[in-house]
Structures are given as structure tokens and as C-alpha cells.
Amino acid sequence: MGSRERIQRMKDENRMNILDAALQIVKEDGWQALSMRKIADIIEYTAPMIYEYFPSKEAILTELSAQGFRQLAKKMREAKMNHEQPEKQLEAMWLAYWDFAFEHKERYQLMFGVGMRACEAGADCEYSKTHADLVNDVIYEIMKEKAPSQEVLCRKYYTFWSVIHGLISINLVNIGLEDEDEQQQLNQQILKDAIYGITRSLVD
Incomplete structure (x- = not known):
């Protein structure tokens, strides 16, 4: 060398x-x-x-945020590859998103501004939209017979994201049941119900 x-x-x-x-x-x-x-x-x-x-400190925050978006996209991409059926891919990707948020909660807080100001430069980095693109591709596969517009795809994505991110945010700022096991079980049921319900709306 x-x-x-x-x-x-x-x-x-x-x-x-x-x-x-x-x-x-x-x-x-x-x-x-x-x-x-x-x-x-x-x-x-x-x-x-x-x-x-x-x-500057902001430059460090930007890089940490960008790293987080790269990790999130990788985790969701791997989850997608474990399934062939689009509906299963969609569920697996959102469960991977959920897991990432709690495995890397400090990064997630920075990336999406949970309990703090989001890192704006990090959110605008080239990787920040990758996870959304992955989800939108699968949503399109499920809805392709309806030939959905980009506006429809965007709306469906944000329906998913708002519910899942909202539930994550509630837990990251410690708003919930005092019993952690009970809270975790409730969260998992709400998460799966939300994913199933919104996924069904794509084909109905």
C-alpha cells in the first residue's frame, strides 16, 4: 500500500x-x-x-442522517428480496422500516425530526427518497391494472408512511402504556392492521 x-x-x-x-x-x-x-x-x-x-456540527448531522437513509434503504431492499408477492413485499418492507426506527432510534429522530429539528440537508440528500421509491415501485405493481398516476402513488405512500411514522413517533417520545410488553404487543397489532388495511385499499 x-x-x-x-x-x-x-x-x-x-x-x-x-x-x-x-x-x-x-x-x-x-x-x-x-x-x-x-x-x-x-x-x-x-x-x-x-x-x-x-x-461544522451541522455537517456531522448531515452525514449521520445520510448514513441513516442509506441503511434504511438497504434494510428495506433486503426485506423486499425475501418475498415474491408484492403484497408480502410491502408488508416486509414496512416491518423492516419499523425495526430500523427502534434499532437506530437516535438516527431516526435526526432523519425525520422526532422530538427535535430534522437535519434538513440530510433529508435532501440523494438517499433520502430511496426508501420511498422502493415502496412506490411495489405499490405500483399491486395497482398496475388501474394504471395509477404519480399523484395516486404518492398519496398511497404517504397514507402508509403517516400511520407508521406516527406510531413510531408516539413510542419514541414515550407516549403509551406503562407496561412495555403490553405496549409492544399493541404496537405490533396496530402496525399489522394498518399495513393490511391500506394494502387492501390498493386493490379494492
Whole structure:
């Protein structure tokens, strides 16, 4: 490996260390606690060194959000590939979306502004629409005999998303039953009922 490659690998590692440290802070103390100084303390860098990789805290938030959208699209794409029937694909993709939200709740909060301001630059990144495109493709397959317009596809997608995102948001801000097991069972039933009901509306 040449010196140029080693330097680039070191830069990539430093960049990832900064992002990992940011997430560590957020998981421990919340997004409001994140600062360039705290990141520097964790990874034992000087603050000016961090600015060599990210010009601002907003730039870090943007990258974390973009990473989240890439991860979400990958998870939903994998869920889709496990099924051949479009209706099953749709259910699997939304269940994968649900799982992602709770496996990576801090990222999800940032990506969609749950309990905080969303990262606007991250939401506009090239990956932020990918999961919606994946869902819309399957919705079209289910509805193709009706030759749905883009307006109809968009409306159906947002019907799904508003219900599922709403339920996720309620849970992320801890509004629900005190018994966690009971809440989880209720959530799963509501989620599956919503997916089934809206999916049925696509073919009726």
C-alpha cells in the first residue's frame, strides 16, 4: 500500500471515529448534548482537527442522517428480496422500516425530526427518497391494472408512511402504556392492521 493510500485510509478512519463519537454522545445524553468539543474529548483530538473533516456540527448531522437513509434503504431492499408477492413485499418492507426506527432510534429522530429539528440537508440528500421509491415501485405493481398516476402513488405512500411514522413517533417520545410488553404487543397489532388495511385499499 502506497503512502497516498495509507493517508486516505487514515483520513477515512478519523472521519468514522468522529461520527462514532458523535453517536456515542447522543445515545448517552441526547442530541442536545452534542458539540464539537465533546467529540474532541472522546476521541482525544483537538477541536481544530475535527474541523478539518467537518466544517461544522451541522455537517456531522448531515452525514449521520445520510448514513441513516442509506441503511434504511438497504434494510428495506433486503426485506423486499425475501418475498415474491408484492403484497408480502410491502408488508416486509414496512416491518423492516419499523425495526430500523427502534434499532437506530437516535438516527431516526435526526432523519425525520422526532422530538427535535430534522437535519434538513440530510433529508435532501440523494438517499433520502430511496426508501420511498422502493415502496412506490411495489405499490405500483399491486395497482398496475388501474394504471395509477404519480399523484395516486404518492398519496398511497404517504397514507402508509403517516400511520407508521406516527406510531413510531408516539413510542419514541414515550407516549403509551406503562407496561412495555403490553405496549409492544399493541404496537405490533396496530402496525399489522394498518399495513393490511391500506394494502387492501390498493386493490379494492
